[in-house]
Amino acid sequence: RKEVEQDPGPFNVPEGATVAFNCTYSNSASQSFFWYRQDCRKEPKLLMSVYSSGNEDGRFTAQLNRASQYISLLIRDSKLSDSATYLCVVYATNNNAGNMLTFGGGTRLMVKP
């Protein structure tokens, strides 16, 4: 089982739609959680951190369920510019390895006019 799993998609949605991505992680000792966005042929960039209480940034809402080891990202009123790959990222401190960032394989979103 992969440490961080995401549905690769692609999710093809019309402009204005609401779309949700899910992510599951296997390490119960994980401490921090993030969503990154990666545009084609570019480096990943931080979209938002994910907090236990859930957090919102404009059209984007992130949720964390520690009991189920599940993270979600909701995008409302999709824009063409939201087309990208969304990466779920989990951070843990491993006694042997120190700080460890683990990336999911990414979910590709394509927003159509």
Place this chain on the structure above:
Amino acid sequence: ETGVTQTPRHLVMGMTNKKSLKCEQHLGHNAMYWYKQSAKKPLELMFVYNFKEQTENNSVPSRFSPECPNSSHLFLHLHTLQPEDSALYLCASSQEWGTAFFGQGTRLTVV
């Protein structure tokens, strides 16, 4: 600008060449990472350094050799690469709480 700088941005090398990729960060981060991303594939973790100590080597072939002389610099030395090693090589750094910043990557082509 994320504060993580990679050079060169593009590199074409022959299979018998030796080259090095450089990554530099002045964010005060204590963890640095090398990732490989082949075309249309997910990120693959290669190496992790915490406080200049290598803490992860993700079964990477010995033709890739990392070096971390200090907490701000990370190198990836390349020698006798294969065409299938052509990819985008990304460096990232992070602090204790995990937020990572990436460099813009080196697009490597092995001919």
